[in-house]
Amino acid sequence: MVEIASPIAPIRRSVSYDPVIIALLGLAALLCFAKPILPDFLIRVPEAWVPPLANWLDTFFEFIKGDLDTGRPGLIHLTRWFAEGPLAFLLGVTANLLEGKHRWPFFDPLPWSTVAAVAAVIGYYLGGWRLALLGGGTFVWTALVGQWKIAMQTLSVLAVAAPLAFLIGLTLGIMAWKWGWFERMIKPVLAILQTIPFFTYLLPAVIFFKVGPTAGAIATTIYAIPPMVLMTTLGLKKVAPEIIEAGKMSGCTRLQMLFRVFIPSARTEILVGVNQVIMLCLAMVVLTAFIGMPGLGGKLLAMMNSFKLGRSFEIGVTIVLVAITLDRMSKAWVVKLPVHHERGTPWHIRHKYLVMAVAAFVFFLLLSQFVDILDKVGRKQSLSMGREIDTVIKGALAIDAVKSVTETIRYVLNVWVLIPFRNALLWIPTPAFILVVVAFAWGFGGKRPALFATAFFTTVAFSGWWDRSVITLYSVISAVILSVMIGVPLGILASRSKTWATRILLVCDTAQTFPSFIYLLPAIMLFGVSDVTVVLSIVIFTTVPLTRYTIEGLRNVPAEMTEAADMSGATRRQKLLNVQLPMALPTMAVGFNQAIMFAFFMVIIAAFIGTQDLGQELQRTLAGTDLGKNFVLGMNVALMALTFDLTLMSWAGKKNKMLGLSAR
Amino acid sequence: MNFRANLLASTAALSMTATVGFAEDSSDPIVIPIHNWSSQIVMSNVVGQIFEEMGNNVEYVTTDSQAVYESVRLGDVTLELEVWEGAFGASFRAALEKGGLHDAGDHNAVTREDWWYPMWTKDACPGLPSWEALNECASVFATAETGGKGRYLDGPVDWLKHGKERVEALGMDFVVINAGSAAALWAEIGAAEADKTPVVVFNWTPNFAEAVWPGEFVEFPEWVDGCDKDPSVGPNPDALYDCGNPAQGYLKKAAWDGMKDKWPDAYATLTKVSFTNAQIAEMAKLVDVDELEPEEAAAEWLEANEDVWRGWLPSGS
Numbered sequence: 001m002v003e004i005a006s007p008i009a010p011i012r013r014s015v016s017y018d019p020v021i022i023a024l025l026g027l028a029a030l031l032c033f034a035k036p037i038l039p040d041f042l043i044r045v046p047e048a049w050v051p052p053l054a055n056w057l058d059t060f061f062e063f064i065k066g067d068l069d070t071g072r073p074g075l076i077h078l079t080r081w082f083a084e085g086p087l088a089f090l091l092g093v094t095a096n097l098l099e100g101k102h103r104w105p106f107f108d109p110l111p112w113s114t115v116a117a118v119a120a121v122i123g124y125y126l127g128g129w130r131l132a133l134l135g136g137g138t139f140v141w142t143a144l145v146g147q148w149k150i151a152m153q154t155l156s157v158l159a160v161a162a163p164l165a166f167l168i169g170l171t172l173g174i175m176a177w178k179w180g181w182f183e184r185m186i187k188p189v190l191a192i193l194q195t196i197p198f199f200t201y202l203l204p205a206v207i208f209f210k211v212g213p214t215a216g217a218i219a220t221t222i223y224a225i226p227p228m229v230l231m232t233t234l235g236l237k238k239v240a241p242e243i244i245e246a247g248k249m250s251g252c253t254r255l256q257m258l259f260r261v262f263i264p265s266a267r268t269e270i271l272v273g274v275n276q277v278i279m280l281c282l283a284m285v286v287l288t289a290f291i292g293m294p295g296l297g298g299k300l301l302a303m304m305n306s307f308k309l310g311r312s313f314e315i316g317v318t319i320v321l322v323a324i325t326l327d328r329m330s331k332a333w334v335v336k337l338p339v340h341h342e343r344g345t346p347w348h349i350r351h352k353y354l355v356m357a358v359a360a361f362v363f364f365l366l367l368s369q370f371v372d373i374l375d376k377v378g379r380k381q382s383l384s385m386g387r388e389i390d391t392v393i394k395g396a397l398a399i400d401a402v403k404s405v406t407e408t409i410r411y412v413l414n415v416w417v418l419i420p421f422r423n424a425l426l427w428i429p430t431p432a433f434i435l436v437v438v439a440f441a442w443g444f445g446g447k448r449p450a451l452f453a454t455a456f457f458t459t460v461a462f463s464g465w466w467d468r469s470v471i472t473l474y475s476v477i478s479a480v481i482l483s484v485m486i487g488v489p490l491g492i493l494a495s496r497s498k499t500w501a502t503r504i505l506l507v508c509d510t511a512q513t514f515p516s517f518i519y520l521l522p523a524i525m526l527f528g529v530s531d532v533t534v535v536l537s538i539v540i541f542t543t544v545p546l547t548r549y550t551i552e553g554l555r556n557v558p559a560e561m562t563e564a565a566d567m568s569g570a571t572r573r574q575k576l577l578n579v580q581l582p583m584a585l586p587t588m589a590v591g592f593n594q595a596i597m598f599a600f601f602m603v604i605i606a607a608f609i610g611t612q613d614l615g616q617e618l619q620r621t622l623a624g625t626d627l628g629k630n631f632v633l634g635m636n637v638a639l640m641a642l643t644f645d646l647t648l649m650s651w652a653g654k655k656n657k658m659l660g661l662s663a664r
Numbered sequence: 665m666n667f668r669a670n671l672l673a674s675t676a677a678l679s680m681t682a683t684v685g686f687a688e689d690s691s692d693p694i695v696i697p698i699h700n701w702s703s704q705i706v707m708s709n710v711v712g713q714i715f716e717e718m719g720n721n722v723e724y725v726t727t728d729s730q731a732v733y734e735s736v737r738l739g740d741v742t743l744e745l746e747v748w749e750g751a752f753g754a755s756f757r758a759a760l761e762k763g764g765l766h767d768a769g770d771h772n773a774v775t776r777e778d779w780w781y782p783m784w785t786k787d788a789c790p791g792l793p794s795w796e797a798l799n800e801c802a803s804v805f806a807t808a809e810t811g812g813k814g815r816y817l818d819g820p821v822d823w824l825k826h827g828k829e830r831v832e833a834l835g836m837d838f839v840v841i842n843a844g845s846a847a848a849l850w851a852e853i854g855a856a857e858a859d860k861t862p863v864v865v866f867n868w869t870p871n872f873a874e875a876v877w878p879g880e881f882v883e884f885p886e887w888v889d890g891c892d893k894d895p896s897v898g899p900n901p902d903a904l905y906d907c908g909n910p911a912q913g914y915l916k917k918a919a920w921d922g923m924k925d926k927w928p929d930a931y932a933t934l935t936k937v938s939f940t941n942a943q944i945a946e947m948a949k950l951v952d953v954d955e956l957e958p959e960e961a962a963a964e965w966l967e968a969n970e971d972v973w974r975g976w977l978p979s980g981s
Contacts, residue, residue, distance in 0.1 A: 068738065102721075211735055212725045292726035305700045306872055306952050307850035386955065398858030411808040419809065524851035529817055529843050530809055610820070610844035619844070620822040625734060 024439035031432035043429040050464035058628035065207070079208040083218070087160070091213050094156035099149050101156075109152070111368035111375040112143040117360035119325070125353040127332035134328060138321040145314050146382025147296070151322065154285055154295035157213055161220040162281045166274060168221070169228020173273075174258070176229060177236040190226040195597065195641040197604040198223060198284065199618040200634025202291045203627060216285065216293030223284040227276040235269025236262050271334040278326045279513075286319060286515050287605075290622060297515070304521055310389030316518040323513035397525045406526045418531045422474045430461050433470070437643065445647035446654070452646050456639040465614060469636050472613040475531075475606065476599040476640075479538035483595055487543040488588070491550025492576065501551050508544045516541055520608050529610045537609065538602045542595040549591025553584030586655040593648040600641040689927040693723035697732045697741040701846070702872055702958070704729075704746045706947035709962030711745055711937055714973055715930050730755045730822075737764035739920045742927075743934060749913035750777045750868070751823065756918060768919040768934055773870065773941045775913040777825075779816065779882040780867030782853055784860040786880075793883045795834070795908075802837035804862050814838040817852055819866040820845060826892070826905045827866070830884070833903035853877055870944040872952035884908030929978050936976040943972070 031038065040046065066074015092103030100109025120136030142151045176183035198219070205219040239262055247261035263270065289297030296319055303312040341350045348355050368374040396402065425433070434457045441453035460469050494504040519537050527533040557580050565579040607615035614633050621630040696712050698705045712722040727735060733755045735741045747756050759765055781792065788804045791797025802814035809815075816838045818827035827840040843849050849865050850873065856863040857877065864882065867873060884907060890897040891907040898906035917934060924931045939947075950961035966973065 102723075206731070210740060211727050211731070289726075290728075292728060294724075294726045298726050302700050302702075302705070304847040305845070305850075306702055307847065307854055307876070308952075311955075394854065394858070397855065403859070407808070414809050521847060521851045524848050525855035528807065528855070529841055529848055529852060530807075606844070608844045609848055610842050612842075616821060616844065619820075622728060622731070624731065 018443060021439045021443050024435045024442065028432040028435035028439070031429050031435070035427075035429055038429060042431055044466060045430060045461050045464075047464065050462055053463060054626070054628035054632050056628070057631050058626070061627045061631075076208055080210065083209040083214040087209070087214050087217060090160045091157065091217060094159045095153070095213070098152035098156045098159070109376075111364060112139060112148050112377070113364040113368050113374040114361050116140050116143070117364045118357050121353060121357040121360050123325075123329060124356075126329050126336060131328060131332060134321075134325050138318075138325045141321060142318050143377050144382060145318070145384045146377055147299070147315060147318050148377060150295050150299045150315075151318060154297065155322075157217050157220065157288075157293065157295065158278075158281050158285055161217045161285065162224065162278055164217075165221045165224035165277045165281060166228060169225045169273065169277065170232050170270070172225070173229045173232025174236065177233045183233065186229065190229060191642060191645070192638050193222070194226050195600065195645065196634045196638040197601065197615070197618060198287055199290070199604055199615070199622060200630055200637075202288065203622055203625075203630045206291050207625065207627060211292050213293060215291055216288035219288055219291070220281050220284040224277045224280040227280065228273040231269045231273030231276065232266070235266030235273075238269065239265040268334055271330070275327065275330040275334065278330055279323065282319070282323050282326065282513075283515075290619075300515060300518070304517070307521075308386060308390065309393045309521060310386035310391075311384065312518055312521070313389050313393070314384060314386060316514050319515050320510055320513045324509065327509075327513075393522065394525075397522060402526070410527045410530065410532050413532045413535075414530055418478060418535060421478060422471065422531065425470050425474050426467060430466060434458060434461065441643060441647040445650035449643070449647040449650050453643045456643045460636050460639055463632055463636050465617070465633060465636055468612065468614045468617060469640065471611070472600075472603055472615065472637065473640060475534055475538060475603045475611070475613060476596065478535045479542055479599050479603075480592070480595050482535065483539045483543040483546055484592070486539070487546030487591075487595070488550050490543070491547040492554065494547070495551045495554035501555060504547060505551065508548050511540065512544050516602055516605050517608055520606070524609055533609050534603070534606045534611055537606055538599050541602045542599045545591045545594035545598060546588075547591075549588050549594070550584065553587030553591075554580050556587065557583045583659065586652045586659065589648055589652040589655070593645060593652070596644045596648070597641060600637055604637065689718070689720055689929050691721060692926070693721040694743070694923075694927055694930055695723050695725055695741045697727045697735065697744060698724050698958075699727065699729040699732070699746075701948075702951040703870060703944045703948035705958045706951055706961045706965065707745050707939065707944065709958050710947065710965055710973075711934070713959075713962050713966055714933065714937075714976070718929060718933065718977065720927060720930050733759035733765065733918070736918055736920050737762060739764070739922050742920050742923050743768065744918040745937075746771075747914075747916035747918050748775045748777075748868075749915070750775060750909055753913075754824070756916070763921075765918050765920055768917040768931075769936075769938070771915040771917070771940070771944075772938045773915045773944060774911075775868065775870070775915050776881065776909065776911050777819075777866070777868035777913070778884065778909045778911075779827075779864055780879055781862070781864045781882065782856070782877040782879040784857075785862040785864065787860070788862040793880050795836075795882050795884045798864065798882055799834075799836045799838070801862075805838070805864055810839040814864070816840050817849060817863070817865040818842050819849065823866075825866060829903070829905040833898075833900045833906035834884075835900075870941050870948065872948040874945065875949050875953055881911075882908075887911065932978055933976050937973075943969070 031042065035043065041049070064074055065076045066072045068076060068080065089104070092101065093105065095101035096103040096105060096107055097110060098115075100107070116136050116139035119139050120132045123131035123133070123135030142148055172186060176186050201219045201222055202215075205215040205222075209215040209218045243261060243265050244257075247257050252261060285293065285295065286297035286300070289295070289301045292298070296315055300312050300315045300319075303315065364374060428436075434454065437457050438450050438453045442450035460466065463469075490504065494500045516537075519540050520533075523533045523537045527536065561579055561583060562575065565575040570578065603611075603613065604615035604618060607613070607619045610616075614637055618630065618633045618637075621633065694712075694715055696708045698708045708724060712724065715722050725741060727741065729752065732741065732744055733752070736744055737759045747753075760767070779795075779798075786792050789797065789801035791800065798814075803812060805814035805816070806812055807815045814837055816827060816831070818840050819825050819842070821842045827842075830836075831838045831840055843852070843866075849867070852863060852865060853873070855861075867879070867881075869881075873879075885899050887907045887910040888897050892904055895902055895904055900906040917937060919931065919934060923934070947961065947965055950956050950964060951958055954961075956964065
């Protein structure tokens with residue numbers, strides 16, 4: 001740790017004075033100044049030069065898709081068979097059990113009280129009373145506010161999609177660990193999957209897997225696979241050689257090695273993967289409302305479309321509660337070590353919790369036969385306070401002081417900042433824009449990210465959607481800059497005390513699981529349909545990772561460093577600026593990167609407000625069958641996001657190495 | 665759940681008397697699509713419950729309101745109960761051309777969609793609903809970003825309402841902003857409600873908003889056929905879209921071609937189904953104002969309006 005002190009100084013200087021950057025930026029500036037005399041093809045790629053990529057893709061998709069009407073062979077026969085056969089069967093079973101849909105095995109729906117009781121027992125098993133309360137409480141709340149059925153619709157899809165994503169992710173992860181070529185092949189695919197906007201998953205899902213729960217389940221599964229693959233590979237690679245040795249010495253076969261040695265040793269990473277699968281599934285399953293998945297998301301959209309702020313807020317609370325419950329439970333499962341019983345322990349002691357769960361289940365099942373309210377809460381019995389919350393929200397938004405503040409913000413930001421900034425970005429000739437991006441990638445990431453930036457942004461330029469891409473980027477950049485101005489100071493303040501850090505992190509968790517499109521309506525009421533609304537609704541989302549990673553980065557600065565600073569008589573300010581922040585910077589860069597990824601995600605949802613960017617076009621494609629266009633639009637978003645991702649991650653990696661911290 | 669019991673009882677009674685008449689309908693579920701606005705959801709449930717009473721199996725699936733015509737065409741869903749001329753006419757006609765679905769008759773209702781304002785706007789601009797008067801008060805509708813010009817919030821771009829073209833064709837002093845969703849339109853009206861700020865937005869009828877915010881459509885030069893195709897039609901001889909939208913748009917039902925053979929009785933009923941504007945508004949109100957769940961609202965409506973729908977059932981019941 002001694003050699004850390006010296007590399008801090010070069011951090012600040014490492015970015016500037018690179019001749020390549022000066023050349024790139026100089027050329028860009030030259031292009032801008034010369035704009036009036038530039039030939040048109042240097043300002044924008046002429047339409048004649050744009051390859052009809054969407055049409056080619058359409059032809060290609062059409063070819064591999066096949067046709068149901070004419071019976072032309074193709075993928076769709078397989079996917080439709082899968083959707084209507086096994087998948088519909090699985091979804092039918094869970095839907096029957098949870099919400100009583102008329103499917104095999106034709107049971108009545110489970111009384112809500114039994115589900116709540118079992119959830120409480122599972123919570124107790126995993127994390128004691130607090131989790132029991134959280135697990136049981138979530139389901140009690142859901143039933144009491146009258147959202148049981150829609151919540152069960154959502155969970156019945158989740159119950160199929162999450163295990164499916166887990167199995168596929170685990171298998172791919174094992175394959176990637178086993179064969180280097182497979183890992184090299186799958187890594188870029190995963191990177192694209194993680195950055196491509198979710199609207200791009202939805203349309204193919206509908207076309208190939210039929211509108212409704214099947215398409216929803218497939219889109220959800222695909223969305224959740226990448227982290228599972230990555231975590232599995234990571235976990236398997238980290239298994240200690242001693243353990244492998246021990247396995248070999250006891251004469252394990254290859255399969256035994258995998259299932260008895262490697263997977264149990266990688267348990268922690270795999271379970272972290274499970275946690276991520278569950279969280280991503282839940283996030284996605286709400287968004288599949290856009291392709292007609294019924295459930296919490298669908299109801300939320302319907303409520304928003306009939307302007308019921310209160311009820312949509314309540315649904316939001318349910319989603320947060322379910323998310324936090326699943327998150328905490330799966331995290332508790334990660335930490336929980338398997339319990340080993342002494343030989344000869346009776347069965348019911350070894351399976352104490354299973355017995356408890358069954359007992360609770362049977363008890364409430366019987367009880368609910370006699371007490372109706374434990375079986376089903378009718379709409380008129382529910383404790384929903386939709387109308388009251390409505391009044392409160394509308395009242396709060398209509399307070400004069402609030403209005404005058406928001407009016408000012410709207411005026412200043414829109415007229416003086418955002419609109420000029422947007423026009424400026426749109427004014428820049430395409431090649432100059434690309435040069436600036438490449439200079440940025442070169443300066444921060446180095447040669448490789450710069451090459452990718454060149455390739456990616458050139459592709460975007462030739463996609464025929466340049467202006468919309470620039471507007472997308474404009475919303476993303478504006479939002480990220482604003483959230484740096486909010487999130488970083490907030491993180492610095494919070495990191496000073498442990499209690500505050502915990503509190504702010506809890507707020508972050510909640511904000512992140514709250515379905516993003518609930519923010520949109522109040523935001524529109526405050527700021528109208530305008531750029532400010534779009535940017536601010538992204539900011540709510542992007543501030544979270546910035547705050548979180550600032551806190552983490554600052555709190556993980558080695559104590560020796562801060563003590564050294566104290567001893568040399570640094571003031572609090574000096575300590576912060578010269579020691580803590582530089583040390584925390586690589587971690588903060590990860591947060592910054594996540595903020596950008598979140599922004600690219602959210603900007604697409606902001607199409608709901610009214611934008612002129614890629615998201616708006618993507619949302620349009622959902623209503624049709626334009627697979628090619630849908631794909632091109634999604635690819636543009638992914639390429640831009642990947643450029644930032646590669647650059648910033650490479651920068652963070654370099655800095656970490658320089659500071660002697662281990663890469664995260 | 666009393667009404668449900670009633671319904672069940674009457675279903676049982678019905679099916680005993682009518683087994684002979686209805687035996688032809690397939691036992692596969694009739695798939696009814698539901699979208700994201702209340703009247704359509706309730707109407708779908710109403711018709712669904714009528715089918716169930718006839719002894720059919722019914723299933724509801726939530727779909728996009730434009731993409732649904734492709735699904736009807738393929739038979740993934742069986743029918744569509746609200747085909748709006750203005751909003752879905754294009755998608756419907758496109759699917760019609762491809763084949764697989766057909767027009768199953770009109771509702772006794774008119775649909776209209778156009779520039780609209782909540783009643784309080786009239787205080788600030790008394791000359792309304794004429795569009796010339798609206799244009800004269802353009803500055804009343806100005807906001808921070810529009811710089812003196814009036815602001816008109818149009819529907820989402822993909823609804824293709826041609827607000828910009830109309831503003832240009834009629835030389836109006838307005839800036840057209842596109843909302844991203846219906847919800848965004850409501851949020852704007854809702855925000856304006858508190859201080860009674862004058863606003864003019866895109867809206868349509870029948871729709872729940874009428875019950876929540878009374879208002880009127882702006883009267884543009886009357887729609888003439890060809891206004892969207894022939895520049896010479898309408899007051900401006902050199903421009904398209906220089907008229908208002910049709911004030912008497914149709915509201916149709918659409919059915920999958922295979923429905924007739926698979927569920928003949930249900931199909932016969934579907935062709936007879938016809939709701940009026942008032943009935944549609946009532947259905948929306950049960951959900952939007954009285955906060956019933958759609959299936960409960962449907963059951964309630966059926967109970968209260970038995971004389972309306974009994975006649976649609978096949979003879980013999």
